[in-house]
Amino acid sequence: MNLPNIDISALPDLNTLTGLFGTVLDTARVGGSDDTIIVIITFLMDSR
Amino acid sequence: MIIHPELRALRGDDSPQRDDQDALVEAVDAWRSRQDVAQIFDELDGFAAGGPIENFPALAALFDGSGHAARFIDEMIALVGAAFAEAMLAHLPFRYYCDDVVSTLQLGRAGRCSLALTVLDGEALAARPAPTTADFSSCEIWESVLAGAGQAQGVTCADLSQESADLAIETIALKPGTVFARQAWREALIVEDVEGRLVSLRLQRRLRETAPTREFRLSDGQFVHQAAGNPTESRTELMMALAGRMKLTESAPVLADIALDGCSAALRWQALRECLALDTQEGFAVLCQIAASPGDDLAHPAGALRSQLIETYPQLGDLPQCRA
Numbered sequence: 001m002n003l004p005n006i007d008i009s010a011l012p013d014l015n016t017l018t019g020l021f022g023t024v025l026d027t028a029r030v031g032g033s034d035d036t037i038i039v040i041i042t043f044l045m046d047s048r
Numbered sequence: 049m050i051i052h053p054e055l056r057a058l059r060g061d062d063s064p065q066r067d068d069q070d071a072l073v074e075a076v077d078a079w080r081s082r083q084d085v086a087q088i089f090d091e092l093d094g095f096a097a098g099g100p101i102e103n104f105p106a107l108a109a110l111f112d113g114s115g116h117a118a119r120f121i122d123e124m125i126a127l128v129g130a131a132f133a134e135a136m137l138a139h140l141p142f143r144y145y146c147d148d149v150v151s152t153l154q155l156g157r158a159g160r161c162s163l164a165l166t167v168l169d170g171e172a173l174a175a176r177p178a179p180t181t182a183d184f185s186s187c188e189i190w191e192s193v194l195a196g197a198g199q200a201q202g203v204t205c206a207d208l209s210q211e212s213a214d215l216a217i218e219t220i221a222l223k224p225g226t227v228f229a230r231q232a233w234r235e236a237l238i239v240e241d242v243e244g245r246l247v248s249l250r251l252q253r254r255l256r257e258t259a260p261t262r263e264f265r266l267s268d269g270q271f272v273h274q275a276a277g278n279p280t281e282s283r284t285e286l287m288m289a290l291a292g293r294m295k296l297t298e299s300a301p302v303l304a305d306i307a308l309d310g311c312s313a314a315l316r317w318q319a320l321r322e323c324l325a326l327d328t329q330e331g332f333a334v335l336c337q338i339a340a341s342p343g344d345d346l347a348h349p350a351g352a353l354r355s356q357l358i359e360t361y362p363q364l365g366d367l368p369q370c371r372a
Contacts, residue, residue, distance in 0.1 A: 004361045008292060008325035012356075014349060018260050018314035019275040021282040024183055036185070036261075039162070039254075043279040 058137070068135035075131030076141055079124055088120065088163075089156050095253065096159035101190065101229075110192060110249060113227045117192040117249045121165065124155070148172040160254040170198065170242030182215065182236040184208050185261040186277045190251040191237075193226040198242035204235050205269075208262050213269040222246060233259065254278065260314065281315050292322040300327035304334045313345045320350070324357075332357070333369045 022040050058065055079085055084106070091104035101108045109116040132140060143154040149172040156163040182203040200220045205213045220226075222239070230237060233255075239246065258277030265272050276282045284306065291299040303326065306319035320338070324331030335357075339350035358365045 001363060001366065003328040003363065006324050006328055006331070006357070006361075008321055011321045011324060012349075012353065013321075014314065014317050016274060018312070019273065020285070021261075021276040021279040023275045024181075024261070024263055024273065040279060043283075 054137075065137040068138040072128070072131050072135045072138040073141050075128050079127040082123065085120070085123065089158075092156050092161055092163060093158045096161040098256075101251075107251070111190040111227050111229065111251065113192070113225050115225070118194050118224070121194055121247075121249060149176065160256070162250075162252050164250050164252070166248050166250050168196075168198070168239055168242050168246040170196075170244055170246065173239070173242050178240065179238050179266070181263050181265050181272055182238060183261055183263040184234060184236055185232050186255040186258040187232045188253045188255070189228070189230045189232050189237075191228045191230075192249045193222050193224055194247045194249060195224055196222070196242060196244050196246035197224075198222040198246045199240055201238045201240055201266075202235065203238065203266070205264070206234060208234065208264070211271045213264045213271065215264060215266065215269045217266065257311075260312065276312070276314070281311060284310075285315055285318055288319055288322045292325055295326065297326050300330045304330050307334045308337065316346060317349070320346075328364075329367065332364055332367060336367075336369045 022036050024036075054064075080089060087106040088110070091107040095101065095104050095107055101111070110120060111117065128140070132138065140153070143157075145152045149169055151167045151169075153165045154162055155165055182201075184205070198221075200222055202218045202220045204216045204218075207213065220228075220237070222242075228237065254277075258281075260274040260277050262271065263273040263275075264270065276285070288299075288303060288306070291303070300323050303319045303323035307316050307323055310316035310319055316338075320331065320334060323334060332354075335350055335354050338344055338346050339354045341347050344350070
């Protein structure tokens with residue numbers, strides 16, 4: 001059977017998109033919440 | 049360019065820097081090998097494996113407001129700080145983050161747990177715009193204020209699964225001895241005002257099963273953003289996108305597995321999209337399988353996509369998995 005090639009840009013996203021880990025919009029809320037930045041640093045260094 | 053003579057000398061002989069670093073590492077090792085400190089880090093390992101903090105008395109004592117946290121850090125400063133003052137060319141062997149507002153020193157880490165010393169600079173904090181949102185993430189946080197004073201907003205919400213949340217906001221005074229224990233998936237803390245510098249010890253444990261971090265507007269509780277709950281998931285998503293742009297058709301079976309068994313709906317959906325684009329037959333088979341699973345969170349969008357694709361490409365309706 002001759003199947004079509006599907007363009008990924010034609011495939012819908014979910015209604016709610018999920019950003020990458022550590023992406024937050026409110027940069028003013030620094031230090032108040034958790035240690036996300038440390039998790040990112042540790043993850044990047046351990047991935048080398 | 050002016051180069052300090054001591055630094056210039058290192059170009060020919062870096063042994064002073066090596067000696068300084070060795071001395072500082074020895075000081076840190078000496079601090080960590082103290083019986084009371086070693087017990088805390090041993091318990092951090094156990095705590096990462098699971099169980100309530102009450103099962104780890106030395107760790108729990110840091111966050112009971114009794115002054116253990118201050119003594120723990122005082123001992124570190126006495127030993128490590130003194131060595132650091134002498135070893136001007138060395139780096140502290142801790143991971144750290146620093147900008148104009150927040151400085152964080154990770155004292156210990158075990159699996160999904162971290163123990164960190166955090167300093168907030170009040171003047172720099174005041175220069176930033178006031179926070180407009182609160183975020184809720186899949187972790188437990190214990191915090192003990194060691195020095196300084198300030199004020200924070202405690203933001204609580206019971207149900208964050210909807211597009212709008214009913215946020216309860218209370219003002220919390222911060223002063224030495226203040227301790228918090230938060231379930232960060234329903235309680236956020238926003239420091240809004242600090243006199244001088246606010247120093248605190250923070251223990252954090254991420255949940256085994258992480259949901260996306262969700263961010264809500266403080267003024268009206270409107271949902272504004274969500275992000276992956278752990279970095280591994282984001283790395284996988286980036287790898288999938290790369291495989292897709294490189295047209296690595298051999299990765300389709302892996303993408304199919306992630307679409308069926310990935311840890312979050314967002315990751316699974318991206319895997320499904322990439323799989324469909326790389327290998328129509330394999331991707332469509334997975335799409336049909338998900339659409340036919342009533343208990344699957346993605347069953348509804350998968351069903352809608354299946355219908356859309358069959359309408360656009362009628363030949364897909366003749367595939368065996370579709371007829372089944």
